[in-house]
Amino acid sequence: MSLENSRNWDEFMEGIWKQNPTFVMILGMCPTLAVTVSAMNAISMGLATTFVLVFSCLLISLMRNVVPKEVRIAIYIVIIATFVTAVDYAIQAISLALYDALGAFIQLIVVNCIILGRAEAHAAKNPPLPAAINALGMGAGFTIGLLSLGVVREILGAGSLFGISLFGASFQPWVIMVLPPGGFFVLGSWLLLFAWWAKRKERLAAAVEVNQHA
Numbered sequence: 001m002s003l004e005n006s007r008n009w010d011e012f013m014e015g016i017w018k019q020n021p022t023f024v025m026i027l028g029m030c031p032t033l034a035v036t037v038s039a040m041n042a043i044s045m046g047l048a049t050t051f052v053l054v055f056s057c058l059l060i061s062l063m064r065n066v067v068p069k070e071v072r073i074a075i076y077i078v079i080i081a082t083f084v085t086a087v088d089y090a091i092q093a094i095s096l097a098l099y100d101a102l103g104a105f106i107q108l109i110v111v112n113c114i115i116l117g118r119a120e121a122h123a124a125k126n127p128p129l130p131a132a133i134n135a136l137g138m139g140a141g142f143t144i145g146l147l148s149l150g151v152v153r154e155i156l157g158a159g160s161l162f163g164i165s166l167f168g169a170s171f172q173p174w175v176i177m178v179l180p181p182g183g184f185f186v187l188g189s190w191l192l193l194f195a196w197w198a199k200r201k202e203r204l205a206a207a208v209e210v211n212q213h214a
Helices: 003-018 029-034 039-062 069-094 096-105 107-111 113-121 128-158 180-213
Strands: none
16 A cells, blocks of 8 residues: 555544544534434434535635635635535435434534534645545544444334334334433443443553563
8 A cells, every 4th residue: 555545544544433523522412412313314414414524624625725814714614504505405305304304403514513623623734635535534434423323223212224124013112212311321332332442452452562571
């Protein structure tokens, strides 16, 4: 793998694992907890956010040398709002049911900390290709986070996945999973799992180092 390809891969993987918006940086919690009552809602919100993230960061990167520092945040918000409006109309045209399910959280993508944070911290300081790749990784990481919650909550809360029944009519849904407390419970469980995994890796690394020096 060439040095450039390696850097691009690192840019992409940053949002998947090292700085995952949901499980590491704990950003974008409003849509994470609100719309993940089903896997379809989760993946739709994730893809919508990824679209806005990639194209806004790409445009901001292209304009990084001409935007006055004094008004950069206002310009970033206008750019992000433009792409959010496009996504809003697109979802409304594709499926009114999905549009109603996502509700105001589509418009609230404008103030999502992930997007504005990537614009300020990365896109405004890097060329277009790395900025777009990094944004794509962050969007993919956010989508994975939403889907991780949405799949668990739909399976336990409705006995289905993407609207397809899994357990038949005899299944008794866990109603709490489609209520707000269910979102906190599932998110906390995932965070606990990743914290355990990180600690396990640290212990294994420490054990290997001790063995090497023994």
